[in-house]
Amino acid sequence: MTRFASRPKVIYPSTIACETHPFRMLAVRAAPPRMSPLLFRRFRLPLLACAAFALAAFVAIPRAHAEAKLLIDAASGKVLYADNAAYPWYPASLTKLMTLYTTLSEIKAGHVTFNTLLTVSPEAAAQQPTKMGFKVGTTVTIDNAIKMLMVKSANDMAVAIAQGVGGSIEHFADLMNANATKLGMTESHFVNPNGLPAENHYTSARDLGILARALITEFPQYDYYWHIHSIRYGNRVIHNYNKLLDRYPGADGMKTGFICASGYNLVATATRNGHRLIAIILGSWSGAARTQQAAELLERGFNSAQLSWLTPSLGTVNELAPIDAQPANLHDEMCGGHRRKPPSEDNDEADEAPATGDAANGNGQAFMLSNLKPSTKFVLGPPVDTEPPVVVFTGPADHPDAAPAATAAAKKKHRVKHAKTAKAETQSAESAKAHEKPKAKPAHPGKVAAKKKAKAKSAPTPQ
Numbered sequence: 001m002t003r004f005a006s007r008p009k010v011i012y013p014s015t016i017a018c019e020t021h022p023f024r025m026l027a028v029r030a031a032p033p034r035m036s037p038l039l040f041r042r043f044r045l046p047l048l049a050c051a052a053f054a055l056a057a058f059v060a061i062p063r064a065h066a067e068a069k070l071l072i073d074a075a076s077g078k079v080l081y082a083d084n085a086a087y088p089w090y091p092a093s094l095t096k097l098m099t100l101y102t103t104l105s106e107i108k109a110g111h112v113t114f115n116t117l118l119t120v121s122p123e124a125a126a127q128q129p130t131k132m133g134f135k136v137g138t139t140v141t142i143d144n145a146i147k148m149l150m151v152k153s154a155n156d157m158a159v160a161i162a163q164g165v166g167g168s169i170e171h172f173a174d175l176m177n178a179n180a181t182k183l184g185m186t187e188s189h190f191v192n193p194n195g196l197p198a199e200n201h202y203t204s205a206r207d208l209g210i211l212a213r214a215l216i217t218e219f220p221q222y223d224y225y226w227h228i229h230s231i232r233y234g235n236r237v238i239h240n241y242n243k244l245l246d247r248y249p250g251a252d253g254m255k256t257g258f259i260c261a262s263g264y265n266l267v268a269t270a271t272r273n274g275h276r277l278i279a280i281i282l283g284s285w286s287g288a289a290r291t292q293q294a295a296e297l298l299e300r301g302f303n304s305a306q307l308s309w310l311t312p313s314l315g316t317v318n319e320l321a322p323i324d325a326q327p328a329n330l331h332d333e334m335c336g337g338h339r340r341k342p343p344s345e346d347n348d349e350a351d352e353a354p355a356t357g358d359a360a361n362g363n364g365q366a367f368m369l370s371n372l373k374p375s376t377k378f379v380l381g382p383p384v385d386t387e388p389p390v391v392v393f394t395g396p397a398d399h400p401d402a403a404p405a406a407t408a409a410a411k412k413k414h415r416v417k418h419a420k421t422a423k424a425e426t427q428s429a430e431s432a433k434a435h436e437k438p439k440a441k442p443a444h445p446g447k448v449a450a451k452k453k454a455k456a457k458s459a460p461t462p463q
Contacts, residue, residue: 095195
């Protein structure tokens with residue numbers, strides 16, 4: 001007995017653990033240095049396997065290009081897939097979903113109506129693109145402003161709504177934050193209604209999922225606003241930046257967003273056989289990439305019923321634990337000089353950043369599912385105009401401004417007149433050319449010299 005009395009404390013395999021996270025360093029806990037060589041040989045395989053798995057997951061994640069993804073059931077809020085879903089993020093124009101929610105809430109409360117007139121202020125007119133570009137003093141109804149907000153992602157309309165509904169941008173932001181608190185969006189704070197870069201303006205995929213569900217469940221009668229395919233203002237037809245609407249079967253909403261710090265963001269909904277899903281993509285490489293990623297995420301959700309028993313329950317979107325961290329800033333990657341096109345909301349550059357698949361995300365569950373499911377990409381169809389553009393206008397609802405229609409007619413008349421004038425000038429020039437006598441060909445230099453010589457010989461000799 002005395003032989004074993006001084007044996008050091010044994011660390012059993014159950015105490016060996018490893019932890020990996022895309023935003024945390026690898027941590028491996030093992031036995032203390034006093035472990036005997038015999039015990040170390042006994043447990044070295046579990047230790048090495050744990051370390052290798054953690055290291056592979058850590059290395060596979062591109063630190064310079066992080067993304068957040070979330071897929072939830074719209075009716076129940078059940079999480080079907082989550083990757084960095086609770087990590088803080090810059091929302092960009094996805095902010096306008098909260099602008100819409102706040103506006104609809106104020107309409108529901110009877111404080112304003114859809115026909116309430118908003119006035120474009122100097123501050124609204126000075127907003128950065130994308131915007132409608134109306135002059136200061138232009139009036140527009142809340143109904144039309146919402147349509148322009150959701151389709152064109154008009155930053156000037158967001159400010160006009162904030163000032164018209166809330167009295168000021170600051171008070172409207174207070175209403176937005178009060179609604180966020182009410183909904184349980186614990187990782188969100190808003191300082192403006194359009195999502196342009198601002199300090200202390202952030203959200204997360206988790207909170208955007210909560211907000212999307214709230215819009216669907218609380219305002220089903222206004223579902224129309226977040227799946228308008230295009231709008232017509234005068235002779236301008238403006239298509240929705242959400243390209244899934246015309247390309248993915250069952251797509252029916254909601255909103256896109258982009259600033260350099262956030263990357264390309266998208267909240268998308270789709271319905272099949274009465275089953276509605278919400279997909280959220282944050283930090284994608286381009287407009288085309290976010291559309292493709294959202295389509296694949298939705299496709300996974302609609303086709304994964306037969307594999308649901310293999311995947312552990314992830315709870316509901318409200319149960320996702322928030323992460324206390326600063327929002328990911330992708331400015332250098334998104335807006336550096338290495339891009340082929342200048343980054344913008346309507347940039348559909350198809351190139352994707354490397355290592356964007358699930359297996360590269362370090363997500364063990366996603367890795368297992370990727371081996372069970374075909375790796376073939378979901379192929380989006382070509383854009384198809386399935387619905388005519390929705391007409392929007394400025395001025396009151398019962399007496400719209402005539403300027404857009406008159407401008408469109410004037411431009412068309414000018415184009416027709418210019419075309420007729422150009423055609424007449426062309427026909428006149430061709431007619432004159434046809435009646436013009438052909439010019440004599442210039443004589444050959446040798447023949448001219450011979451004629452001069454002959455003329456000289458025939459001339460009389462002076463006396």
